[in-house]
Amino acid sequence: MRDVIKLHHSMTHPVPMHPVVLAVTRRIAERSAPTRGAYLERLDAAAQRKPGAERMGCANVAHAFAAMPDGDKTRVTGIDTFRVVAKKGPNIGIVTAYNDMLSAHAPLQHYPDLIKTEARQHGATAQVAGGVPAMCDGVTQGTPGMELSLFSRDTIAMGTAIALSHDVFDGALMLGVCDKIVPGLLIGSLHFGHLPVVFVPAGPMTSGLSNNAKAKVREQAAQGLVGRTELLQAESAAYHGPGTCTFYGTANSNQMLLEAMGLHVPGTAFINPGADMRAELTREAVRTVLGVTKTRRFAPIGKVVDERCIVNAMVALLATGGSTNHLIHWVAVARSAGIVIDWNDFEDLSDVVPLLTRVYPNGSADVNQFQAAGGPGFVIRELLDAGYLHPDVLTVRAGGLREYTGIPSTGADGVLQWTDAGASMDDSVVRPASQPFSASGGLKLLTGNLGRSVIKVSSVPDDRHLIEAPCRVFDSQEALHQAFAANELNHDVVCVVRWQGPQANGMPELHKLTPPLAVLQGKGYRVALVTDGRMSGASGKVPAAIHVSPEAAAGGPLAKVQDGDRIRLDAEAGTLQVLVDAAEWEARPVSTMPEALRAANGVGMGRELFASMRRNALTAEEGACTWL
Secondary structure, X not given: OOOEEEOOOOOOOOOOOOHHHHHHHHHHHHHHHHHHHXXXXXXXXXXXXXXXXXXXXXXXXXXXXXXXXXXXXXXXXXXXXXXXXXXXXXXXXXEEOOOOOOOOOHHHHHHHHHHHHHHHHOOOEEEEEEEOOOOOHHHHOOXXXXXXXXXXXXXXXXXXXXXHOOOOOOEEEEEOXXXXXXXXXXXXXXXXXXXXEEEEOOOEOOOOOOHHHHHHHHHHHHOOOOOHHHHHHHHHHHOOOOOEOOOOOHHHHHHHHHHHHOOOOOOOOOOOOOOHHHHHHHHHHHHHHHHHHHHOOOOOHHHHOOHHHHHHHHHHHHHOOOOOOHHHHHHHHHHHOOOOOOHHHHHHHHOOOOEOEOEOOXXXXXXXXXXXXXXXXXXXXXXXXXXXXXXXXXXXXXXXXXXXXXXXXXXXXXOEEEEEOOOOOOOOOEOXXXXXXXXXXXXXXXXXXXXXXXXXXXXXXXXXXEEEEEEEEEOOHHHXXXXXXXXXXXXXXXXXXXXXXXXXXXXXXXXXXXXHHHHHHHOOOOEEEEEOOEOOOOOOOOOEEEEEEOOHHHOOHHHHOOOOOEXXXXXXXXXXXXXXXXXXXXXXXXXOOOHHHHHHHOOOOOHHHHHHHHHHOOOHHHOOOOOO
16 A cells, blocks of 8 residues: 655755754764664675575475465565575564563564464465564563563573574564663664665553542552552553553654654554544554565665664653653664763753653643644654754655654545654643753763662652752662651652662662652652662652762762762752761771672572573663673
8 A cells, every 4th residue: 555645844955954963973973884884784684685585405495484374485585485486575584572571562462473474475484483472561570580570681682693593584674662672672672784674663552540649549558548459440441452661761762763764654653542543554564564664665674773773762852851761772783783872972962952852751631632732743843843853864664754743644545654743732741842852861970979860850849859868778679668667768868779780680670769758758858869879760859970980889989979979969960979087088988789689680580591691781871782
């Protein structure tokens, strides 16, 4: 089915790029020149080979396609069962994160059949090349299983590589949505950067109990005001069906970034599962990857994801107040394409990129309301027209990034088309770049004698951007919960939770700390969290200096902090300081991670299998990569 595009440029003349965006992009390109050059050489060498069915030995080819229906086998090999030479067609590899434990991935169950049927209609074939693991952080929050979460990203990348290593594919479709899954699929894909690749999501669940109402019940439960029955009822009303969670956490930030990078069919991100449009967009993904494969009009994924593309993703993250997890994940993604970025790059962009959305926890709306108000198409158009996004980038589509400013629909004839996003349908949710919610982005770099860390300021009240108070040091999140339950934290306090970095225990999210800290803040106390762990995209309204690097387990400054030390977190100045005399601080011994805690972190729930990842993990700012 041929698509129809009805878009217009909001600006009649080319828009000059913002000078800071240009400067950051140039800096990244210069820094990355050696590694990017080496990456592109490998990519070009792989692209010059003959297709797999022509290049490989006959036994290899026979094994690869033995289970295919005869008609598909003929399209791949070019020889039918009567040894007659036939017309060949492209073979598309499908890498899927399907399982029905994840609400976001359950809809993917039937995608391969739909994809194969669509591919055959265009003289092509498709195979499920492999599946990758996909865990739900919502299920594992606060449990030992959460300590596998971050490293599951690199496991998914390896699974993607295993799937594509059969090396018989002319292109690939990546089926995945959530937190570590999309970064893992993208990292794996970039190691096969010579292939055209399109990402295929499943969309968010329909709106249930509002995120604000859910958070209120959680806070009531933390205070003992409601019991387990009421809490479970609220949670089940919020998380009630297939699709991603409806808050703007890591999973939905993934989708926004893929749109800004031009790796989706435009407008695919936030269409609900089960909608007719959802299936049509999946079929369009097949047509899109085949268009790339058949004509070679556009670049493979390794050339789509260049320095400008990475900067576009960073800008989109900042303009929407997206997940702090991407200050780790997109560093790793960029590195997979030979591109080196760091938190200074995010900081400089955040200073100038306007905040255009208010979606929970950065506001009260959910992603369905965001989509209805204009969604990614509106945001991308506004950023393009204001000079914050590079317009001259390659995408998986012929029309480049401007296509991603459209909203998909089908006409009376059933033809898929895109129309301009138009004006905001709700300026409490999305606003134009000329009238942003804030003149700067939602993330801030903090530096000082406690190391380097980041804070998501877009959801923190303005009067909480500066917190100075005595600290209480905890060696685990459970210890903080116990202190809260014992009413030991009813005062101004900076809670330091250490031994939570990649090398210590895999850097789990500490989202379970949000309710008790929110309760303390709601009582009027000035509280903050400082940790070498993660807090996810749903960190909420409590100021949290997270990803502190170097981590305590690697001898970082958090290992020196003692109960009662006064800590100053200043998100306006961008500082994180322990207010201890410099000579005393220098002389203070560095604590070591309790051996009993280290041993406990390494056993049970499969954690033994990830010991090498803990040993080899780089810092959070280096993407917590385990393969470099």
